[in-house]
Every structure is written in C-alpha cells, then in structure tokens.
Amino acid sequence: MGTPQRDVTIDYTTAQKELLIEKHCAFLTGYGQSHSTYQYGVTDYLRMSGIYWLCTCLDLLHSLDKIDRNYIVDYIQKCHDKTTGGYAPAPNHDSHLLYTLSAVQILVQLDRVDMIDKESLCSYIKQLQQEDGSFFGDQWGEIDTRFSFCAIACLKLIDSLHTVDIDRATDFIMSCLNFDGGFGCIPGAESHAGQIYCCLGFLSLVQRLDRVDLSTRNMLAWWLCERQLENSGGLNGRPEKLPDVCYSWWVLASLKILGKLQWINSEKLSKFILAAQDDETGGCADRPGNIPDPFHTLFGITGLSLLKVFDENTIKQVNPVLCMPEYVIQRQGIAMQLL
Ligand code: GRG
Numbered sequence: 426m427g428t429p430q431r432d433v434t435i436d437y438t439t440a441q442k443e444l445l446i447e448k449h450c451a452f453l454t455g456y457g458q459s460h461s462t463y464q465y466g467v468t469d470y471l472r473m474s475g476i477y478w479l480c481t482c483l484d485l486l487h488s489l490d491k492i493d494r495n496y497i498v499d500y501i502q503k504c505h506d507k508t509t510g511g512y513a514p515a516p517n518h519d520s521h522l523l524y525t526l527s528a529v530q531i532l533v534q535l536d537r538v539d540m541i542d543k544e545s546l547c548s549y550i551k552q553l554q555q556e557d558g559s560f561f562g563d564q565w566g567e568i569d570t571r572f573s574f575c576a577i578a579c580l581k582l583i584d585s586l587h588t589v590d591i592d593r594a595t596d597f598i599m600s601c602l603n604f605d606g607g608f609g610c611i612p613g614a615e616s617h618a619g620q621i622y623c624c625l626g627f628l629s630l631v632q633r634l635d636r637v638d639l640s641t642r643n644m645l646a647w648w649l650c651e652r653q654l655e656n657s658g659g660l661n662g663r664p665e666k667l668p669d670v671c672y673s674w675w676v677l678a679s680l681k682i683l684g685k686l687q688w689i690n691s692e693k694l695s696k697f698i699l700a701a702q703d704d705e706t707g708g709c710a711d712r713p714g715n716i717p718d719p720f721h722t723l724f725g726i727t728g729l730s731l732l733k734v735f736d737e738n739t740i741k742q743v744n745p746v747l748c749m750p751e752y753v754i755q756r757q758g759i760a761m762q763l764l
C-alpha cells in the first residue's frame with residue numbers, strides 16, 4: 426500500500442486562471458518599499474534573500490527596471506562583513522552562507538561582480554569547510570547540505586571552485602543519500618525535496634552527477650514525481666505533507682536536473698500555481714486562498730518558467746540549478762551538468 430495523501434480541495438471552476446503579471450510586479454516592488462510596515466520590521470533577519478527573491482522574480486517578468494539598482498548595491502555593501510568576508514542578511518547582523526549566496530546572486534544578476542572582493546569571499550567560504558567535506562553555515566557550526574550548495578554556488582558564480590576540497594565536499598553530499606533515492610540535510614536525515622534540490626544542484630555544479638547511479642536516479646525521479654497530489658495537482662515536499670507552491674521549484678528543478686521533467690503533469694501543476702495567485706494584492710501564496718509573499722511568488726513564477734506554459738516574452742527562462750535568469754548564466758559563461 427502506498428502512503429496516504431493529504432491534499433487540499435480547490436474549486437477550479439472559479440480559480441484564477443490568468444497570469445497576473447502587472448499585479449505581481451506591483452506587489453513585489455511595493456514589498457521592497459514598505460519600510461514602515463510590521464512585516465518589514467520583523468523580516469530583517471532574511472532581508473538579503475528577500476531582495477534576491479524580488480530581483481529574480483522581477484527580472485523573469487521583464488521588469489527589473491522597476492528596482493533601484495544603486496540602492497540595492499549600496500545595501501549589499503552595508504551587509505558585507507569585513508571581518509569574515511561574508512555577507513549578513515541586514516546591516517549589523519552576522520554573516521551567513523545563506524545570505525552570502527543571495528548577495529552574490531544579486532550582484533552577478535545586476536552585472537556588478539566588480540563589487541565582490543573575491544579573495545576575502547573565498548577565504549570566508551574555505552574556512553567554513555570541515556574535515557568531512559561538509560560546510561558550517563556560519564561561525565556557530567550548524568551543518569546542512571543547504572550550506573554545501575550555497576558554498577559551491579557562490580564559488581561557481583565567481584569562477585573560484587578550486588578554493589575548497591571538491592572531492593571531500595562531494596563525498597559529504599553522497600553520505601546524505603538515503604535508501605529511497607532522496608537526500609537529507611545531514612547523514613541519516615529524512616529525504617526532503619528542498620535538500621534534494623541542494624544536493625542535485627551541488628552535483629550538477631561540480632559536474633559529478635555520475636556519483637548517483639542509474640537505478641538511484643530513477644528511484645529519485647519516482648520519489649520526486651510522487652510529490653504531485655491527485656486532487657489539487659500541487660506538489661508537496663515529502664510524503665503525507667500538504668501541497669505548497671514553493672515545491673514547484675524544489676521538485677521541478679530537481680527533475681529538470683535529472684532530465685525527467687516530463688514525469689510531472691504540467692497542466693495540473695500550472696493550474697495549481699495560477700490558483701495560488703492573489704487576484705486582489707498580486708503575489709502567490711503557498712496554497713490557494715492563503716496570504717501571498719515574495720518567496721512563493723518567485724517559486725511560482727520559476728515553476729511556470731520550467732514548465733514553459735508561457736512564452737519567453739511573458740516569463741524568461743530560469744536556470745534550474747542557480748535559480749537565476751538563464752541569460753545571466755549564459756552571459757557569465759557558467760557551465761553545469763544536466764542529465
Ligand atoms: C538559490 C533557490 C536557491 C536556494 C539556495 C536555501 C537554499 C539554497 C535551499 C533551501 C532548500 C530547502 C530546504 C527548501 C525547503 C523550504 C521549506 C518549504 C521548508 C519547509 O519545510 P517544512 O518541513 O514544510 O516546514 P513541509 O512542506 O514539509 O510541511
């Protein structure tokens with residue numbers, strides 16, 4: 426017997442079916458400007474990633490001209506921690522690999538790599554690597570395959586992969602592979618679609634997808650496509666969980682890396698994503714009817730981009746590994762492995 430499914434019921438006869446581009450752009454730009462709101466005040470601990478979500482989504486929607494580039498570049502400089510070489514989510518916060526990746530992604534996207542002090546960034550990342558190849562997220566020592574991905578993605582974006590021990594880092598990722606074909610955050614931890622994206626993304630960037638053998642790849646692709654729920658068409662992140670728009674990214678990007686995107690029912694999933702748009706405020710929520718936010722708006726749009734349900738004049742092509750517009754990756758001449 427398969428695992429039971431939990432799902433939500435959506436009335437697709439009345440659900441939103443059109444892509445609300447103008448409203449999403451207004452929602453995203455408004456989010457970046459509403460500095461006096463409670464929401465803004467309580468989210469400074471992740472602001473750098475918030476800016477990355479906004480910029481990437483606006484760029485994919487052909488609206489990057491709506492942001493104040495100088496303000497953003499200036500903000501990123503204020504978050505640079507000269508002591509460690511990394512970036513913090515907000516000025517006077519501690520640097521962390523998660524926000525370092527977001528800062529590097531934004532600077533690359535805005536074509537301002539000249540603002541990056543490569544040497545100090547590389548030494549920051551290098552000193553976070555451990556004996557077993559894993560990476561601390563910051564000075565406090567949490568280990569997670571997310572941080573391995575962040576370290577390698579940052580280095581790849583500045584053409585400095587050689588800075589760390591790639592073989593050991595790859596061995597650590599492989600030690601997080603589970604019997605079901607999925608990956609967890611540390612060895613022995615449960616498979617989760619977000620961690621699977623990080624591990625496959627890592628292997629793609631270091632061009633070592635050969636470390637996952639053919640039968641494991643198939644098992645993993647099965648596990649991933651079983652995330653699609655019968656009733657709503659949305660994807661969950663692991664068995665028995667509810668569907669959530671952000672898994673349209675974590676699951677689809679993973680399937681794209683494995684060359685198995687066609688194992689998902691694209692029509693049902695795109696209906697679910699479109700239904701999760703808020704037709705009053707703009708933006709996407711995790712599920713239809715919930716409150717929208719920039720995180721789920723980005724991953725709804727990137728999911729639709731991978732599914733190619735709209736043409737490139739509507740949503741630009743997204744890179745499945747770095748979650749940045751594909752034209753930026755091409756401009757930088759960054760190569761990665763896709764099966
Ligand atoms: C460049 C896109 C990009 C990412 C950088 C931070 C990172 C690398 C990846 C995060 C991967 C990850 C773990 C995503 C999952 C996020 C999420 C929805 C977590 C919620 O998990 P639960 O267990 O929710 O609270 P469920 O859906 O299982 O109920």
Ligand code: ZN
Nearest residue numbers: 669670671711
């Ligand atoms: Zn989510």
